[in-house]
Amino acid sequence: MKKKNNLAILICLFAVTIAAAVFVYQPLWQKISGFRPWKLGLDLAGGTYLVYEIDLSQVAAGDQALVVNGLRDVIEKRVNLFGVSEPRIYAEEVSGQHRLVAELAGIKDVNEAIKQIGETPLLDFRETIAVASGTEALTDFSPTPLTGRYVKAARLNFDNITRQPIVELEFNEEGSRIFSDLTEKNIGKPLAIFLDNNLIEMPMVKEKISGSNAQISGGFTLETARQLVERFNAGALPAPITLVQQQTVDAELGVDSLVKSLKAGLIGTLAIMIFMVIFYRSLGIFASLALLIYIALSLAIFKILPVTMTLAGIAGFLLSIGMAVDANILVFERMKEEIKRGLGRRAAMEEGFKRAWTSIRDSNISTLISSFVLYYFTSSFVRGFALTLLLGVLVSMFSAITVTRTLLRVFVRDRIEPVKNENKE
Amino acid sequence: MKTKNKMDLIRKKNVFIVFSGLMVLASLVLAAVFGFQPGIDMVGGTEWHLRFDRYVEPEAVIKVLQESSSDLNNLSARNRDDGIVVRLPALTESDHQKYLSVLEKKFGSVTEGSFASVGPTIGKELLRKSIWALVFVIIAISLYIAWAFRKVSRAISSWKYGLITMATLFHDVAIPAGLFAFLGWRLGLEIDTNFIVALLVVMGFSVHDTIVVFDRIRENILRSNIGRTTLKEIINKSVQETIVRSINTSFTLFMVLVALLIFGPASLFYFLLTILVGTVFGTYSSIFVASPLLYLWRPRQVFKE
Numbered sequence: 001m002k003k004k005n006n007l008a009i010l011i012c013l014f015a016v017t018i019a020a021a022v023f024v025y026q027p028l029w030q031k032i033s034g035f036r037p038w039k040l041g042l043d044l045a046g047g048t049y050l051v052y053e054i055d056l057s058q059v060a061a062g063d064q065a066l067v068v069n070g071l072r073d074v075i076e077k078r079v080n081l082f083g084v085s086e087p088r089i090y091a092e093e094v095s096g097q098h099r100l101v102a103e104l105a106g107i108k109d110v111n112e113a114i115k116q117i118g119e120t121p122l123l124d125f126r127e128t129i130a131v132a133s134g135t136e137a138l139t140d141f142s143p144t145p146l147t148g149r150y151v152k153a154a155r156l157n158f159d160n161i162t163r164q165p166i167v168e169l170e171f172n173e174e175g176s177r178i179f180s181d182l183t184e185k186n187i188g189k190p191l192a193i194f195l196d197n198n199l200i201e202m203p204m205v206k207e208k209i210s211g212s213n214a215q216i217s218g219g220f221t222l223e224t225a226r227q228l229v230e231r232f233n234a235g236a237l238p239a240p241i242t243l244v245q246q247q248t249v250d251a252e253l254g255v256d257s258l259v260k261s262l263k264a265g266l267i268g269t270l271a272i273m274i275f276m277v278i279f280y281r282s283l284g285i286f287a288s289l290a291l292l293i294y295i296a297l298s299l300a301i302f303k304i305l306p307v308t309m310t311l312a313g314i315a316g317f318l319l320s321i322g323m324a325v326d327a328n329i330l331v332f333e334r335m336k337e338e339i340k341r342g343l344g345r346r347a348a349m350e351e352g353f354k355r356a357w358t359s360i361r362d363s364n365i366s367t368l369i370s371s372f373v374l375y376y377f378t379s380s381f382v383r384g385f386a387l388t389l390l391l392g393v394l395v396s397m398f399s400a401i402t403v404t405r406t407l408l409r410v411f412v413r414d415r416i417e418p419v420k421n422e423n424k425e
Numbered sequence: 426m427k428t429k430n431k432m433d434l435i436r437k438k439n440v441f442i443v444f445s446g447l448m449v450l451a452s453l454v455l456a457a458v459f460g461f462q463p464g465i466d467m468v469g470g471t472e473w474h475l476r477f478d479r480y481v482e483p484e485a486v487i488k489v490l491q492e493s494s495s496d497l498n499n500l501s502a503r504n505r506d507d508g509i510v511v512r513l514p515a516l517t518e519s520d521h522q523k524y525l526s527v528l529e530k531k532f533g534s535v536t537e538g539s540f541a542s543v544g545p546t547i548g549k550e551l552l553r554k555s556i557w558a559l560v561f562v563i564i565a566i567s568l569y570i571a572w573a574f575r576k577v578s579r580a581i582s583s584w585k586y587g588l589i590t591m592a593t594l595f596h597d598v599a600i601p602a603g604l605f606a607f608l609g610w611r612l613g614l615e616i617d618t619n620f621i622v623a624l625l626v627v628m629g630f631s632v633h634d635t636i637v638v639f640d641r642i643r644e645n646i647l648r649s650n651i652g653r654t655t656l657k658e659i660i661n662k663s664v665q666e667t668i669v670r671s672i673n674t675s676f677t678l679f680m681v682l683v684a685l686l687i688f689g690p691a692s693l694f695y696f697l698l699t700i701l702v703g704t705v706f707g708t709y710s711s712i713f714v715a716s717p718l719l720y721l722w723r724p725r726q727v728f729k730e
Contacts, residue, residue, distance in 0.1 A: 051547065097546075110540075114518045243518065244544035253474070253538045257690035264688035268681035275677065312619070315685065315693055319626070319700070322681035326633065326674040333670040359640040362573050363633035366566045370629030373565070374622060377558040382622055389626070 006409045013403060017293045020300035038303060040105070041310030041384055044258050046251025047105035048113065052241040054091075054098040058124075058143045059239060068098050070149035070238045075102060078117055088308075100241060110248050121231045122240055123148035125182065126192040128202065139202075141192055146182055149238030150175025152212075154229045159217060165225035166217040169232065176212040184208040195228075197240070257311050265318040269295070272325055280332050286407045287328040287400075294324045294399035298392055307391070313384030320392025326363070327400035330356040344414040353405055360401070367393050434664050435657045438717035445714045448706075449596055452603020459610035461602075464617030467552045469545030471516045474538035476508035481532055483509050493527040503613075505691070508538055516542050555621040559598070562628050567591040570632070574639065580646045580727055581719065586639055589718045590632060596714065597631045597707040598624045601699045614695060623699035630678065630700075631707020634671040635715045641667045642719065656728040660716045668712060675708040 022028055026038060042049050059067050068091045079087045079102060088103040107113055126141040152172040159166050171179055182191065183205050190202040193216055200216060220228065273291065276284035298317065307313065331352045338348035338355075371393065374386035434441075465472050475486070483502035486509055491497055502511045516524070521540065528535050571587025601624065608614040641663040649659055682701045686694065 053544075097550075111518060111522055245542060245547055246518065246521075247539070247541040248537065249539045250537060257692060260688060260690045261685070261693075264685040265681070267688055268684035271680040271684060272677050275680065279673065311690065311693065312622070312696075315689075315696070318681055318685060319678065322678035323630070323633075323674075325677050329670050329673045329677070330637065333667075333673075337666070355644075358573075359637045362570070362636045362640065365569060365573075366632045366636070367629040369565045369569065370562055370625050373558050373562050374625055377554050382618060385622060 006406050009406050010410055013293065013406065017296045021296040024296060024299040024303060039306040039308045040254075041308045041313065042103050042105055042247075042254075043249050043311045044254040044309065045105045046249050046254050047103065048107050048110045048249075049245075049247040050102040050104070050114065050117070050243060051245035052100040052102070052117075053244045054100055055240045055242070056098055060145070063145065064098065067147075067149065067238045068100070071100060071241070074149065074237055075100060075117060079104060079113070099244075106251065110246075114243065114246070118241075118243070121148060121228065122194075122196045122237045123151065123232070124194050124238075125179075126194055127182075127186060128190050128192055139190075139192075141194075144178075144182055146175065146178045147238040148232070150178065151232055154232035156225055156229045157215075164217060165220050165222050166215050167220065167225055167228050167232070169214045169216065171212045171214065173212075176210070179212075179214060180208055180210040254311070258314070261311065261314050261318065265314070265321065268318060269321055272322065276325060276328070280329075283328075283332050283335070283408075286404055286411070287325055287332070289407060290328065290399045290404045291321070291324055293403055294396055295321065297399065298388075298395040301391055301395065302388065307387050308384055309388075310384035312382065313388040316385040316388040317392055320389055320396060323367070324392070324396035324400060327356070327360045327397065328404055330360055331400075331404070345412055346409075346414050349405075349408050349412055353401065357401075360397070364393050364397055432661070432665065434661055434713070435717060435720050438720060441713040442717055442721075445596055445710060448603075449599045452599045452606070455603040455610075456606040459606045461606055462609040462613060462615045463548075463552070464615035464620075465512070465541065465543050465548065466617050467548050467555075469515050469543050469548035471511075471513040471521075471540070471542040473511040473513065473540050474505070474508055475511060475528070476536040476538055477532050478534045479532075481509065483511075486511060486528065486532075489527060489531045490524055493524065508536075515544050551618065555618070558621065559624060559628075562625055563591055563594050566594065566628060566632055570636070570639070574643060576643075580651060581722075581724060585719065585722055589715055589722070590635055590639075592718065593635055593707075593710040593715050594628050594632060596710050597627055597703050600706045601627065601702045604702055605695075605699065608695075619693075619696040620699055623696050624703065626700055627703030627707060630704055631711065634675060634708050634711030637667050637671055637674070638664060638711055638716055639719075642716070651728060653729060655730065656720060656723045660720055664712060664716055671708060671712055675704055678704055 030037075054068060054071060056064050056067065072089055072091050076087065076089045079089060087105070088101075090101055092099045092101055102117065104110075104113060125144050125146040127144055129140040129142055150171045151169050152175070153170045155168040155170070157166050157168050158164065186205045187207060188205065190204050192202045193200045195216075201219075269291065273284075273288040276287045276291075278284070280287065298320070301307075302309065302317070333352075334356045335345075335348045335352035338351045339345065343351060368390060371386045371390035375383055375390065483504060486502045487500060490500060490511070490513075497513070500511065500513045502509050504510075513524075521542070525535065525537070567587040567590045569587075570590045571584045574583035574586040576583075605614060605616055605620065609616070642660060645659045645663050679701070682697055682704065685697050686701065689697065
């Protein structure tokens with residue numbers, strides 16, 4: 001008999017659920033292990049969400065992805081310097097416009113953070129083009145691929161002769177190659193060095209330089225040179241950025257919202273369980289059990305992946321609780337019908353699951369369509385919602401069908417002798 | 426099949442369809458007359474949530490800010506939660522700090538609950554994407570239904586199921602949208618990303634009940650002897666058989682929504698309200714609109730009249 005198998009499956013399921021529940025419940029999990037806390041979004045943990053627009057007009061189309069990635073790394077390095085726990089820095093491309101998003105959780109002084117990100121030096125080398133205009137010899141500049149993103153390190157030094165402070169730059173491998181090509185191409189011509197779009201100096205290139213070092217001696221004072229070195233070591237920006245969106249949330253407001261949502265979720269869940277038991281009696285008890293398993297399993301999945309939990313994400317999950325029992329309702333109603341038709345409880349149950357499947361599948365697919373569109377059309381705030389809804393639907397199909405069916409197969413007995421007619425039309 | 430003592434949905438079909446038609450019409454008129462109040466994430470701007478040590482009138486905040494800067498217009502402030510929400514045009518960080526110190530000088534300690542500033546280009550792009558997302562979901566779900574019902578094409582072609590689904594989905598989002606146009610006019614309520622998300626969710630949810638009814642109609646058509654049964658009987662029977670589960674599945678969602686509305690955070694109130702209204706009308710349209718439309722559109726030569 002298959003019953004033994006089902007019992008084994010069920011025991012495994014309960015074991016997994018209890019493990020999941022312990023893993024999910026923070027106070028208990030913290031006692032067992034400090035590993036893997038919940039990952040809270042900015043709106044719950046408090047923090048700042050910054051969106052920068054990246055100006056790539058000076059960058060060749062083929063290099064754009066590289067520049068954006070370099071920029072991301074630089075800003076990340078910058079942000080790490082002022083001690084944000086787990087900052088999330090990522091690039092986004094929306095209809096051809098490149099953006100950089102920085103999510104800084106739990107940050108105290110937003111103003112300072114914005115200032116420091118903005119202060120990262122923007123360095124680039126430009127070729128000079130002599131333009132003769134009347135009597136005056138003017139110079140025009142054309143951008144080159146050599147920018148601050150190839151700077152590996154910077155040092156403060158002093159000129160041997162003048163004792164003026166100078167800034168020594170060390171390029172990485174790629175930067176060195178570009179630098180040597182550039183100097184070879186421009187022998188006998190000046191090469192302009194721009195810092196934050198200001199011309200710093202235009203040294204004459206005497207020969208091809210194949211090392212990885214360059215010097216800037218722009219008439220710095222000791223103080224400005226030292227500052228520049230610090231800024232370079234924190235990373236130079238390969239493309240200019242402008243702040244276009246900013247959002248700051250106080251942690252207190254977030255915690256308050258979280259507590260309220262969880263309370264509402266608990267009440268909603270209890271209400272559903274009571275409703276199911278009143279309406280479907282013993283079947284309702286199994287559905288409620290499956291619902292609890294659903295909650296523990298999906299939360300564990302959110303935590304393991306991890307899904308960043310935002311307020312919207314929690315709302316999405318709570319709504320999926322309201323839908324998780326839908327499949328149960330469809331199956332139970334179908335069971336009732338089959339019993340009326342004369343089938344025994346066990347046969348009616350199997351028939352109920354089989355017959356209700358098409359509408360359960362079609363309903364869930366339509367919710368999946370909505371979640372997919374939601375996921376791909378918006379910002380990270382909405383993504384949390386879409387992701388929890390999507391995962392919730394998938395897990396609920398498992399809980400409402402596989403879990404409930406296993407439960408029923410183990411526990412449901414025919415009240416009367418099984419009716420042995422296979423009259424299914 | 427006995428239909429005595431049971432509701433005859435198809436006989437009253439005109440009442441339901443006219444009621445829904447009028448609701449949608451009213452919503453469209455409301456939307457056309459009042460328009461929508463777009464939130465800052467749709468058009469750009471700043472939303473600033475402030476808490477003070479003592480009670481401060483929203484008007485006083487406006488006055489102080491306006492006195493500090495002559496080119497600052499288009500701002501509003503109102504009470505929310507235990508603080509004040511101020512709306513301004515998109516601000517740079519230095520302006521933000523400037524206004525903060527102005528307020529601190531005047532009112533003493535100020536706590537910033539939240540500060541959000543969105544540039545106008547980002548806003549416009551989000552609005553455009555939202556509209557596309559809505560259109561895309563309506564079409565995708567309807568196509569899916571048309572595809573899922575392809576096996577019953579011999580009685581009613583499956584694209585009719587798809588198109589009727591499209592009509593009911595439109596119905597289910599038009600009514601909450603009309604409500605928001607009205608609330609925008611009465612209470613200055615704004616539509617933001619959350620509102621669009623809510624509409625998309627409503628579409629995903631409300632189609633569930635439509636599927637359940639259609640699924641049963643599909644099954645009953647396959648079972649019955651088409652030449653001898655009228656479609657009216659099949660539809661009435663199908664709706665009767667499934668009405669309890671349609672209502673129950675919506676009711677479980679309804680309970681969670683109501684719990685969240687009452688006990689949940691204030692910031693989600695209108696988001697949840699949109700879903701609630703959409704769910705209620707979605708359930709109604711699944712039962713009382715979708716099937717009558719299917720009946721009106723029946724192929725007369727196939728079924729017994």
